[in-house]
Amino acid sequence: MYSSRKKSGPSSVEPARFVSDVGWMLVPQASGLAIAFAVQAILARLLGASGLGLYTLSLTVAGIAGIGANLGLSQALIHHVARNSDNPQAVSQYVVLGLSLSAGLGIVGAAVLFGMRGLIAQFFDCQQLTGLLILVAVSLPFASVFASVQGVLNGLRSMRTYALTGVSRRLLRAAVVLPVVVAGFGVVGAVAGVLAAEVCACLVGVWFARRYLAPLTGHILVQTKELASFGALMCAANAVYAVFAQVDILFIGRLMSASAVGTYSVAVTIASFFSIVPGAIQMVMFPTASHSFAANDFESVTHLLHRVIRWTTCIMLPLGLGVFFFGDELIRLVFGPAYVIAFGPLLILVSIRIIRGSTMTPVAKLIPALGRPDINLKIDIGGLLLNGCLNAILIPRLGLIGAAVGTAIALLANTAVFFWWLRRFSPITIDLRWHLRASLTACLAVGVFLGLSLVLGRSASGACVLAAYLLVVWGVLLEGTDRALAKDIVRLVISRRGY
Numbered sequence: 154m155y156s157s158r159k160k161s162g163p164s165s166v167e168p169a170r171f172v173s174d175v176g177w178m179l180v181p182q183a184s185g186l187a188i189a190f191a192v193q194a195i196l197a198r199l200l201g202a203s204g205l206g207l208y209t210l211s212l213t214v215a216g217i218a219g220i221g222a223n224l225g226l227s228q229a230l231i232h233h234v235a236r237n238s239d240n241p242q243a244v245s246q247y248v249v250l251g252l253s254l255s256a257g258l259g260i261v262g263a264a265v266l267f268g269m270r271g272l273i274a275q276f277f278d279c280q281q282l283t284g285l286l287i288l289v290a291v292s293l294p295f296a297s298v299f300a301s302v303q304g305v306l307n308g309l310r311s312m313r314t315y316a317l318t319g320v321s322r323r324l325l326r327a328a329v330v331l332p333v334v335v336a337g338f339g340v341v342g343a344v345a346g347v348l349a350a351e352v353c354a355c356l357v358g359v360w361f362a363r364r365y366l367a368p369l370t371g372h373i374l375v376q377t378k379e380l381a382s383f384g385a386l387m388c389a390a391n392a393v394y395a396v397f398a399q400v401d402i403l404f405i406g407r408l409m410s411a412s413a414v415g416t417y418s419v420a421v422t423i424a425s426f427f428s429i430v431p432g433a434i435q436m437v438m439f440p441t442a443s444h445s446f447a448a449n450d451f452e453s454v455t456h457l458l459h460r461v462i463r464w465t466t467c468i469m470l471p472l473g474l475g476v477f478f479f480g481d482e483l484i485r486l487v488f489g490p491a492y493v494i495a496f497g498p499l500l501i502l503v504s505i506r507i508i509r510g511s512t513m514t515p516v517a518k519l520i521p522a523l524g525r526p527d528i529n530l531k532i533d534i535g536g537l538l539l540n541g542c543l544n545a546i547l548i549p550r551l552g553l554i555g556a557a558v559g560t561a562i563a564l565l566a567n568t569a570v571f572f573w574w575l576r577r578f579s580p581i582t583i584d585l586r587w588h589l590r591a592s593l594t595a596c597l598a599v600g601v602f603l604g605l606s607l608v609l610g611r612s613a614s615g616a617c618v619l620a621a622y623l624l625v626v627w628g629v630l631l632e633g634t635d636r637a638l639a640k641d642i643v644r645l646v647i648s649r650r651g652y
Contacts, residue, residue: 171437171457177312178433181319186426188323192330193422194487196343197415199334202491206411207281207340209418212347213402214266214273214282215289217395219300222262222293225388225526226255227304228439229380232521234308235440236447246376248305248365254380255301259294266290277406285344292348295355302358305365308440314361322354386526390533397537397563401556404544409552417553419484419492420499423476427506430468431514434461438515442522455580458516463635466511466588467626470595471619473507476500478602478615498557505561511591512583513568520578528574536567591630598622 197205230251237243270286299322306315330346338345396403402421406414438461445454476483480503481496488495520528540563547555572583598618605614627636 171441171461174310174312174437175430175433177316178436179429180316181323182429182433184320185323186429188327190422190426190487192327193418195331196334197419197488197492200340200343202412202415203410204340204415205418206406206413206415207279207285208343209402209414210277210279210282210406210411211285211289211340211344213399214286215292215296215347217392217399218262218266218289219293219296220388220392220395221265222259223255223297223300223384223388224258224381225384225386225391226251226258226297226380227300228387228391228521228526229384230301230304231308231440232383232443233376233379234305235310235443238309238444242370243376244309245365245367246369246373247380248362249367249369250373250377251301251305251380252298252359252362252366254377255297256294259297262297263290263293266293279406279411281340284341288341288344288348292351295351299351299355299358302355302362305362307436308443310437310440312437318354318358318361321357322350325353326350383526386530387521390521390526390530393530393533393537397533397540397567400537400540400544400563401560404541404548405553405556408545408548413553416492416495417498417556419488420495420502420553420557423480423483423499424502424506427469427472427503427510428514431465431510434465434515435517439518439522442519446522446524451580454519458519459584460635461515462511462583463587463631465515466591467630469507469510470591471622471626473503474595474598474602474619474622475615476503477599478611478619482611494553498553501554501557501561505564509564509568511588513571516575517571520575523578525578528578529571532567532570532574535570536563539563539566587630594622594625594630598625 193205196208200208230247233247234244237247266286267290270283270290273286274280274282299318303315303318306312306318326347329349330343333342333346336342402414402417405417438458441457442454445451477500480499481493484492484496484499517529520526540560543559543562544556547559549555551558576582598621601621602614602618605617608614609617
């Protein structure tokens with residue numbers, strides 16, 4: 154159970170700085186997804202559904218293997234660097250230990266993936282993966298070190314540098330992968346381009362972290378144990394959730410075909426845009442909460458979270474309505490008519506992303522910030538088992554729709570269990586009445602759109618309804634303090650630019 158003691162004195166959480174940090178976190182996430190979206194759209198046309206499916210499976214395996222190769226050290230560095238941010242010597246110790254351990258574990262992870270490449274290819278019944286996974290294995294040590302550098306920058310809340318390194322990595326990947334594919338090297342060239350980008354990004358990240366590198370002194374074993382124990386639990390939780398989040402793609406690859414994976418990945422890519430804002434908030438909230446909880450300051454974090462969830466919901470709902478109104482045309486325009494079949498799964502995945510993004514995702518790291526990463530692991534294991542069972546049952550019967558429905562149900566159950574645990578360890582609750590009001594306004598907007606579209610057409614109706622809904626968000630869903638903070642931020646930006 155959480156402590157009822159509160160920090161005396163002024164709040165350790167500044168809303169204006171928090172919003173500024175979130176803004177910087179949005180830069181690599183938004184630009185990264187935009188770049189990935191553009192790259193995938195181009196690859197879809199150059200490689201076809203089958204080639205895109207192989208590329209997606211390779212990156213999926215790389216993402217899962219990368220979590221094990223880092224062993225949660227990036228998350229442990231966020232937590233411990235944030236808690237000791239007032240002690241430069243301790244920060245330097247954690248940085249050097251973390252990066253050293255990351256490189257070593259990355260090499261071990263590469264060796265394991267290299268040895269298992271045949272079994273993985275056999276599981277997917279796709280021997281072409283065997284050679285691709287060799288390239289993925291070589292990239293793991295570099296990806297592990299880069300992830301830990303990002304963890305250090307996040308823990309220190311050096312968000313500008315974090316944003317710069319994150320964008321550099323995405324740009325490097327696009328700058329290498331696309332020319333190689335255009336030159337005719339196919340899927341192998343695309344994955345080799347990912348490897349080259351990871352090497353360059355790692356070097357860039359270490360260069361930015363050089364100021365924190367110093368000879369090791371003091372309690373090396375104690376700090377190593379702290380990083381390893383916290384990191385191992387976070388690694389297990391992240392690995393389970395990574396598989397949990399990819400179960401639909403894994404089962405489609407197993408039960409259907411690479412072409413089906415390519416089609417479904419279009420829906421997943423578009424839906425992933427709905428993780429940008431909640432994910433950015435979560436990444437700022439983790440070090441903020443770790444630092445505040447170390448000072449026993451629960452009150453200011455709790456107050457901030459209520460505001461953050463309102464902001465997130467008011468951003469997610471208009472975006473979701475936009476997908477409902479124009480999603481099929483977006484898919485047809487960007488990916489081509491052959492991928493319009495992904496619109497059904499897209500609506501389901503977007504719906505659950507909105508629910509989680511306006512409730513769980515911004516606060517998902519609060520329990521680890523309290524020092525209990527094992528709870529997240531338990532929650533995600535249950536979600537993984539449920540998701541696997543649902544996908545195994547629904548995909549053979551409903552195809553891609555079944556994958557989306559099974560994933561949505563599992564994520565919804567996972568969210569409910571998370572908040573049950575969170576209530577046991579913190580004073581945080583969700584304002585259900587406010588969320589109900591927000592949901593009703595969105596449903597009303599959909600109804601108005603369906604009615605107007607019979608008279609004005611889809612495009613005009615969608616534009617009118619979205620414009621009206623934004624006014625509802627500003628005047629009804631946001632509170633006075635939220636509107637005042639938004640105005641202050643705009644004035645601050647204008648004054649800094651000299652307008």
